[in-house]
Amino acid sequence: MTKSFKQAVFAIAIPAALQSLVQNSFTVIDQMMIGQLGMAAIAGSGFAGRYIGIFINVISAMATGLGIFAAQYAGRNDHKQSAILCRKMVIWTIIGMVIIGLLSCMFPIMHLYTEEAFLEAMLYLRIAIWFLPFGTCTMLYSVMLRCYGHPNEPFYASAVGIGANTLLNALFIFGFGWGLIGAALATVISNILNAATVLYFCRKYLPWLQEKGELETHAKTLFQVIAPLVLNEFLWSLGENVYAMVYGHTSLAASAAMTMTTPIIGLYMGMLMGFSQAAGILVGRDLGKGNKQEAVIHSKDLMKLSFLGSLLLFGLLVLIAPFYVKIYQVDDQVQTICIQLLIAFGVMSLVKVQNMVVGGGILRAGGRTTIVLIIDMIGTWGGGVPLALLGHYLFGDQIVWIYLLLSQEEVIRYILCLILFKQGKWISSLN
Numbered sequence: 001m002t003k004s005f006k007q008a009v010f011a012i013a014i015p016a017a018l019q020s021l022v023q024n025s026f027t028v029i030d031q032m033m034i035g036q037l038g039m040a041a042i043a044g045s046g047f048a049g050r051y052i053g054i055f056i057n058v059i060s061a062m063a064t065g066l067g068i069f070a071a072q073y074a075g076r077n078d079h080k081q082s083a084i085l086c087r088k089m090v091i092w093t094i095i096g097m098v099i100i101g102l103l104s105c106m107f108p109i110m111h112l113y114t115e116e117a118f119l120e121a122m123l124y125l126r127i128a129i130w131f132l133p134f135g136t137c138t139m140l141y142s143v144m145l146r147c148y149g150h151p152n153e154p155f156y157a158s159a160v161g162i163g164a165n166t167l168l169n170a171l172f173i174f175g176f177g178w179g180l181i182g183a184a185l186a187t188v189i190s191n192i193l194n195a196a197t198v199l200y201f202c203r204k205y206l207p208w209l210q211e212k213g214e215l216e217t218h219a220k221t222l223f224q225v226i227a228p229l230v231l232n233e234f235l236w237s238l239g240e241n242v243y244a245m246v247y248g249h250t251s252l253a254a255s256a257a258m259t260m261t262t263p264i265i266g267l268y269m270g271m272l273m274g275f276s277q278a279a280g281i282l283v284g285r286d287l288g289k290g291n292k293q294e295a296v297i298h299s300k301d302l303m304k305l306s307f308l309g310s311l312l313l314f315g316l317l318v319l320i321a322p323f324y325v326k327i328y329q330v331d332d333q334v335q336t337i338c339i340q341l342l343i344a345f346g347v348m349s350l351v352k353v354q355n356m357v358v359g360g361g362i363l364r365a366g367g368r369t370t371i372v373l374i375i376d377m378i379g380t381w382g383g384g385v386p387l388a389l390l391g392h393y394l395f396g397d398q399i400v401w402i403y404l405l406l407s408q409e410e411v412i413r414y415i416l417c418l419i420l421f422k423q424g425k426w427i428s429s430l431n
Helices: 003-037 039-075 079-106 118-147 153-175 179-205 219-248 252-288 292-327 332-365 369-395 399-406 409-423
Strands: none
Touching (some): 003 039, 003 118, 003 252, 003 292, 039 252, 079 118, 118 252, 219 252, 219 369, 219 399, 332 369, 332 399, 332 409
């Protein structure tokens, strides 16, 4: 592993990780402040967040697809095609998110998740879901900035958003006494500011994004790469929501404890998300230049670095978990369950992070999104969902054991990803 490669990795990974950390801080701040409103508010906002997470992951998939093509366009110094594709994808995604927002406000979807915290969940959902169109702009244009040599700017934009979110949360929740409504409004407004700042940086550093013309990449190629990504994230997120429904039918205490883990898990994975971003961009550049041997070498180096990173963070998580739970106004039982869940997550994260880098970055960099979709669906729907239902049957409301059992999906996924990686069929250049 050369010094120059490490520098290239961290030049992408650190700003991407910081941006992800700041984005996840929206959830942290919301949950910390909502945590003062009681278990029902914590659980309700958590279930709404899980549902919204389906569509956040769809947007993320669109951004990943854009990044795959943009990285290879960057390798060929083709700005115009990047600009055309970016504009089209932003428009398509925003239209989709507006439709989703309207449908979500019309139907009482939260009944599937919880009865005890249904009112709180719907109250939060009907406002917070409207940040999705603005999140689309943030995620897709951030990919363009990173692919074309401006990895720090998305982080600066996120810092603007998190600052606004903190101030607005304090004002709306406690100053005006708006509770969950205030938290949801703060999330929407701060995401608007985040998106506006990203767009400012794009106009400043990537003025060629205004270029127009015909997209040369065949629609079939776009569909073959992007459609599996979107389907993958949608079905994976749907599986995650099945897990949430299982959790929601244990007990309110267990549901609240699981919701309390969401912010810290988001921060944890956010700190390591940069390795996946680096894998997609650096390996994609290698493949775009035809350097297939370097792509393999760099992939292995990224796997090693990400494993060391996850090991270090696991140790840190064990140390801070007992202090983290004290933030919330909940009883000792809920705090104990939350600590146990965090430690269980930390153990499984050693495998989860490898899946994020190998499946989410390396294999997709070669455009093999269909096979990654199949692997993820085998893990989620062939492993995780049946194991979640079995866990609920075997363990009742013992949510920690349910979580550990269903998390074996990560092991299944990792084995399949390694087999595909060693076969080398993912090594290809997109035309």
